[in-house]
Amino acid sequence: MDYVVENIYLLVIVTLISVLQNAFFAQKVEKEGKAHNTHASAFERVSCANRNCMDAYPTFLAVMWCAGLCLRQAPAAFAGIVYLVVRQKYFVGYMGQTSQSTPGFLFGKRVLFFLLLMCIVGIFNYLLTRYFGSDYKEYVETITNAASALLLIP
Amino acid sequence: MDYVVENIYLLVIVTLISVLQNAFFAQKVEKEGKAHNTHASAFERVSCANRNCMDAYPTFLAVMWCAGLCLRQAPAAFAGIVYLVVRQKYFVGYMGQTSQSTPGFLFGKRVLFFLLLMCIVGIFNYLLTRYFGSDYKEYVETITNAASALLLIP
């Protein structure tokens, strides 16, 4: 697997920076949109929920794949499943809403943050192995597996 | 190629589930948006067509790459080309529309379904090979190549 990481680690780093930038953009939208929600028709609500989900989709895919390729696929896939469950609840909640207030623009922040952390740890681990020769991957993977269970806590 | 599949098959499975979820979301939008289309300006139409295409774009990329990596690239690339042709027709048709009714929200369902099926077959084939040792990949690839020709039938 290290052979793979060697050939993509710069790309992964840029992808991570772009993900952070996406988060910055999304937070701006979230902040501005606070007092914005008015009475919306069913179509507008479902369309808005779909657009919010689709806006975050490439970010999610990028982070999950990078985490899976750089560190280990099992916890990344597990976090992906958790994210999908969160997204489902978000979408259904958005549709069912009939009052003025709709759920915010962002969702699944914790899962995405966990995946982002996995990427960073994987990259750091690779760089450490390359330049210092010491390999913490074993320990890191054990910790990651344990940490991914924490995602289940609501 | 099996070495590659071994390292990503869990990620591919989660990606497939997320694609199915996207399809569920899109169908909700499609259903709600039926009687919604009103007179729209040229800018609104082209912007809407672009947004619909862009919404489906990450899904398409994910399914095509998973299908190509898990099973075989030639039929996946061919299905990708067919999808691009369908998309082009959809976009041009959307722009040219001057009456009230615009084409639906979804397009290229058959091609995406075919690519999804390719992924599932590839994953199943990998799991069968791993746990039972029998390899149906040869047969599966022959069938896939033949089936991809069926996509040309309108």
Next chain:
Amino acid sequence: MDYVVENIYLLVIVTLISVLQNAFFAQKVEKEGKAHNTHASAFERVSCANRNCMDAYPTFLAVMWCAGLCLRQAPAAFAGIVYLVVRQKYFVGYMGQTSQSTPGFLFGKRVLFFLLLMCIVGIFNYLLTRYFGSDYKEYVETITNAASALLLIP
């Protein structure tokens, strides 16, 4: 690395065609949207800037990864960084705008074009190596590294 390219080059070619199609769609929107901008609230502006960035995001990711996998990761990652800087300036500029005219729909065209060119060169190089046996990769990589510095010129 050639082993990798062998298994994905058809997928990369389809991805490139889809990127060109995306550019075609985006240009249509750009053309129609010229005289469209009206007084917009802060939320509408930030939401619009975010959507424009997100629309282009999968295209950017696809091109950067293809360029990095097919040719070389260092210039691709550098061009990616340049793109992120351009995007940041675009987003901030969009938000700060209080007059009627907002920046256009498209941005970072030059960087994406450079990455696209890298992909095409990488694919051509692979096909040349495969069918003619001559390998220009060394020369191509030197030129690419030099050319990526040109992106810094505004």
